[in-house]
Amino acid sequence: MELIDPADIPEDGGVAVQDDPGRPVFRGLEGDDYVCANCGNLLATKMAPEYMNAKLRIRCGSCRKINAAIEVEGVDYKKAFGRGAVFGDKAVGADRRPKPGPG
Ligand SMILES: [Zn+2]
Numbered sequence: 001m002e003l004i005d006p007a008d009i010p011e012d013g014g015v016a017v018q019d020d021p022g023r024p025v026f027r028g029l030e031g032d033d034y035v036c037a038n039c040g041n042l043l044a045t046k047m048a049p050e051y052m053n054a055k056l057r058i059r060c061g062s063c064r065k066i067n068a069a070i071e072v073e074g075v076d077y078k079k080a081f082g083r084g085a086v087f088g089d090k091a092v093g094a095d096r097r098p099k100p101g102p103g
Contacts, residue, residue, distance in 0.1 A: 001036060001058070002068055003065050003067060005066075016056070016057065016058045017059045021041055022061075025061075028046040028048055030048065031048040033046065048080070049072065050077050053069060057069075
């Protein structure tokens with residue numbers, strides 16, 4: 001991941017917000033872990049590389065900086081869309097388990 005300036009985010013660009021610093025925003029089944037470029041907090045875990053295109057942005061739950069994924073050569077990012085990857089509430093692989101209650 002790399003830190004980006006919020007001003008660089010296009011108007012229609014979304015940012016996934018990590019509410020709980022102890023819980024990655026995206027959870028895949030197999031792949032790499034992605035950490036905040038500023039503080040090293042875990043943002044996404046076991047994500048297949050094709051999901052991690054430059055449009056994937058995550059606001060770190062620990063330091064509140066916005067990270068964007070870095071695209072790497074040789075990865076077919078279109079494959080992720082074939083799998084139905086979208087961003088926001090319907091994000092594939094997003095952690096949507098209920099949050100633990102108080103206590
Ligand atoms: Zn951070």
